[in-house]
Amino acid sequence: MNLKLKIWRQKNAKAKGGFETYHVENVSPDTSFLEMLDILNNNLIHEGKEPIVFDHDCREGICGMCSLHINGHAHGPDTEITTCQLHMRKFKDGDTIVIEPWRSAAFPVIKDLAVDRSAYDKILQAGGFISVNTGGVPDANAIPISKKDADESMDAAACIGCGACAATCKNGSAMLFVAARVSSLAKLPQGRIEGARRAKAMVAKMDELGFGNCTNTGACEAECPKGISIAHIARLNREFLSAKFKD
Amino acid sequence: MATLDSKIPEGPLAEKWSNHKAHIKVVSPANKRKLDIIVIGTGLGGASAAASLGELGYNVKVFCIQDSPRRAHSIAAQGGINAAKNYQNDNDSVFRLFYDTIKGGDYRAREANVYRLAEVSNAIIDQCVAQGVPFAREYGGLLDNRSFGGAQVSRTFYARGQTGQQLLLGAYAALNRQIAKGSVKSFPRHEVLDIVVVDGKARGVITRNIITGEIERFGAHAVVMATGGYGNVFFLSTNAMNSNGSVAWQAYKKGAFFANPCFTQIHPTCIPVHGDQQSKLTLMSESLRNDGRIWVPKKKEDVEALRAKKKKASDIPEEDRDYYLERRYPAFGNLVPRDVASRAAKERCDAGYGVNETGLAVFLDFKTAIARLGEDVIRQRYGNLFQMYEKITDVNPYHEPMMIYPAVHYTMGGIWVDYNLMTTIPGLYAIGEANFSDHGANRLGASALMQGLADGYFVLPYTIGDYLSHEIQSPKVDTTTKEFDEAEKGVREKIAKLFSIKGKQTVDEIHKKLGHIMWENVGMARTAESLTKAQEEIKELRKEFWTDVMVPGTNEEFNQELEKAIRLADFLELGELMARDGLNRNESCGGHFRTEYQTPEGEAQRDDEHYAYAAVWEYKGPDAEPVLHKEELKFEAVKLAQRNYKD
Structure with missing residues (x-):
């Protein structure tokens, strides 16, 4: 799958953030959403750019560390799962995906997609x-x-x-x-x-x-x-x- | 020079802990207020220890790398926690739990520690219920149990498939209560990067604030490591992405001995690897083996048809299925211990009976159980696991069997501790998965939760008092001394060095290479040749890392690549010690299977005459060989025997 990603970037809690556009190619539909971001980050590092910070840990839907608003939905389009359990088969080749941090006054952004909970x-x-x-x-x-x-x-x-x-x-x-x-x-x-x-x-x-x-x-x-x-x-x-x- | 004194109390096995408790010293409430303790990690061990020590009146500081103590990887434990309650009247007892654990560990654990573990197991269940842990119950209102591998009784307490979560939320709640009271101060998103030793005693830590990069010093009269295991050395494992062995490794380099590093548990029921973009593996709880039956086809043509997707599992008739665990181990069937089940799966797949395209998968089938109990009962018991499986694989396990394959899950090896859970550095303790003491060469299911909470609630709070009773005259630790200066300097230099390399490979790319070396050579089957090869390849890869790794950004920011690089640097040393330890142990036991040493039936062949010891390694410097010490394991209550799960 080839995808266009619009991702919120923000240097730190005080900085003003904004969306940046990225492309990832040849992603397997069996890949998880966070693995897709791993691939993007690996590419960014090779291009000499700063990888995107996002919180994650167990990657099996139980620790509560991952977050992300994906296309306007907390934890993405699928139901009753966390972002780490979301798989790319829920998207279509050529999709544009918008990825933002939690937006809540009580959860200030720390950097990029990570917030303070x-x-x-x-x-x-x-x-x-x-x-x-x-x-x-x-x-x-x-x-x-x-x-x-x-x-x-x-x-x-x-x-x-x-x-x-x-x-x-x-x-x-x-x-x-x-x-x-x-x-x-x-x-x-x-x-x-x-x-x-x-x-x-x-x-x-x-x-x-x-x-x-x-x-x-x-x-x-x-x-x-x-x-x-x-x-x-x-x-x-x-x-x-x-x-x-x-x- | 540290020596190896296990400090096992004298007297009959069943009385050791009571006698020991009666004779060790305690600290008065007035003096507890003057003593500082640092706890690293907030899983079941760390959270329960920090909460209990706070309740006792010590000043506790607790550190974790996640954004909240509740995220520690104990949260992901699914199946349950063992205790010798005998609520099922199936003739369980403290002795039976002790015996099953020693036998399950293939006779490579310390009798006295394991007996104590079994002894305090019942108090853990009481404690958790009092905290409001919603364990599963029968209609009559009493607690329900299920069975786990390596046991013929039902002694496992559970909260659906989320037992670790519920136990951790209990310990975390107890911790929160102490944080609110001010007896515990919590430092989330802080990574401990070194242990500070002053005059031979652990006196503090150097930390990095994960958000700001600030390097800080903290002093204490004692330091407790509850940092979990090092399974992520394999890159792909069921561990959380951020689980690491770095604190244990720094402690090792500061003089804490490392025991049985090669003892790794490969868990039989994990979702198979799907491709090279994969970041981690997902466990399917052992509890599923209560009702799931494991099989592969008997006929090669069925295997071919499955791989070509010309047949589904449900198309293969009963008589053409090989329920190989039931066939080989009639007495325990699908509930043999994990090491046995994993090896049996590997044996069938190596023989060409793997059921997916990669040939590395077997079936875990619920057809019989659904027919017997109905889909609703199965949904009640394992609903969340079935849902998790379907989300990951896109296959509905109510209709088609799950596909599973073994994966790295837990490390029985760890920092050597004495009976008091103290390492070879006075004042430095290791609890839970971070230590080596209770599970021998193979851990039984539902025993990790038991050990974490046993150590944190009921063992460490007593034994640490004995040590601290000698510290009541010690003033607050001064963190401006040369020992703290040197430790901080070392940390800063290491970070600066990592940024300065500016190579061509990312941290993950090198970590995947390490994982490959480990899995191929130090994995489920090892040989003298593979272990020698692994050591050479890891040395080479380490050189590659220190000359070609690429760490972007700076220290003074939220930098996840830097965090990973620091941890990988340690894995690249730890992996070599694991291979060295495996090569030293010329026998097969538990999870350590040396192909050269097996019985005619393909079971692990121990060599009790030469290897009934814990292999304990002492660090001697970056360019020197580590020195092997041996803690002889004396078996007084059980008789050493070839493990038998057949009859």
Whole structure:
């Protein structure tokens, strides 16, 4: 396959960025999208040009490190996958592909296609945990948990923290990310104890960090590589309201 | 001069850890506040250690190369974590888990460490459940288990096909709680480039800020390496792209001994290589072997038809299929250990029965399981793995069997540690995959997660206290001393040298060459000849690298080519040591298969008389040969035997 690529280049966080056009040739349809960028970078180095910086690591869709807006979609045109799992067979020979970093006020661009997502860590540090120390905990089977609750908790826990939800949301809201963590723990008896406090602390931190409000457009769910449902946002809202009510 | 003292406690095997814990020293809360610990890496080992040490009251600094601690490659572990809970009432026990692990490792691991691992395994499951890890459950609300290779009991706990992710999110949450409290300070996007040793003790690190290129110094009373394995020396592996062996290699060059570097695990069930543009390989979890059956055709004409795409797997009738693992190993069938399954796949493909165009693939078939259990049950158990397979290969595994082939996955070898997990440099610890101690010559499935968390939650927090109890009078480490100056200078010179070469080959191009040398000569089957050849070729390639590599840009920016170049420079030395170690070990054991040493049935032929030891290498300088030390492995609780998975 031969492709034309319009890629966002930006020297550093302070510099003004812009699109540059590149061409890659003879790419196998079985190649992954990031391997296609590897090929481009290898060519650029040989041409004496600076390779394009993009975040990636596991390349099997679980670490959450890769990002990219591809033709206007977070993680590209395919559904329920990350960019690293996208393969070139989803494109046609001769296509023009536009590649941009996440666009969100809370995720500033660091260089080219890499952004700073440390805001997500900060939200989880505000309360995305159960307050237990190592050791001194009960036997794992001491508290039976219904399979349904455990499964629903796992559905929410599948979030990989990639940032596609906030980057897709027109308001730049991180509600799906926050809801996934709150909901995952709220479905378990051991997580219920701090449920209200957790929801309040994480939402407050999200607001403080410059994420926008949720207006229930559902765009986040559509672009989530792990198919996290916006039903979790409803659960977060319930947790949040009950916390406010108790205040 | 460092010596090799394993510090295995006296007494009966089952009492060693309790006795040891009872006798080692502890540090008072007031003194813990005065002590600094650096943890490098935030996978299961690093995150659990940093969180636990922070909870205890130490001042912890934790470093990772990714943008968040949650990205460490433990996140990608799919299948599960072992523990000796015996929840299934199938007669599991601490001893059985210990025995299976020692046997699975082909009798090349240290008994005392493995027993301790089995002993603390149950506490890990309790801990994870308390943290909110959503393990799979039965309808009655209790935890579910499944089976993994090398075991005849069901002792593997799992969270769909994302167990590593869920365990890491648990450890990461515990870490986040400590970061919020201020007991742990997190440094993401920081790469440790050297370990600083002062008066014979590990006292700090030199780091590079990956975004700005700033070189910084950090001091501490102890340093913990939780940096994972070095499988990326092969270029293509199931490791994450940024996984590397550089911290371990710097530690080796500073005096930490390196043990059994040739022990590499080749995982039997990975998606086959598709072409030369490929950057990494994807694992299909071992858990699939609970329900998947591995086969190749019995008839060569069917093989030809498959390769020519004139037939599909489903066209080949049952009687013409060779379920070769069930045929060769009736007792364990498809659940033989990884090294055995990988070699058997290679044997069939070498004999000409590989089922794809490259001839390097076998089938993993769910037809029988789908007929028995229904597609829904299979989807529930492995849905995300099936989806991943389909996205990569464009083949629907509910209808056609998966194609799989072995790939580099894990390194059992690593930095030598004593029973306390301390390296030969006092104050420097190595935990998880970075050390060598628990898996011998072959790791059993679902045991890596167990070891990472055992070390981080329940072993290191105790043993490091014993060392630090002698450090309570030590002041804050001064990072302006000549040792820090020299280490920083070395790092800056190495980076400057890399930029100055301005050669014609990119880092990846040279890395692919190294990978090729390693896979062909230090891979699934090795010979004295191939290992000798590999050492010569790596030496040549290293010269090529240092005269012809091309690293664009500058240090003072986000420069991913520079990061890769620094790591490859180390792989180009580490690969040679792996080959040297393989050549020294004139036997076959576990993942180390020397073609010259096999039984008449083609199984690994150990030589316990001459090689029942850990081969421990000491660095002697850039132009000197490393020196081999031997840690004799004493087996008191188990009897050395030829591994038997047949009956």
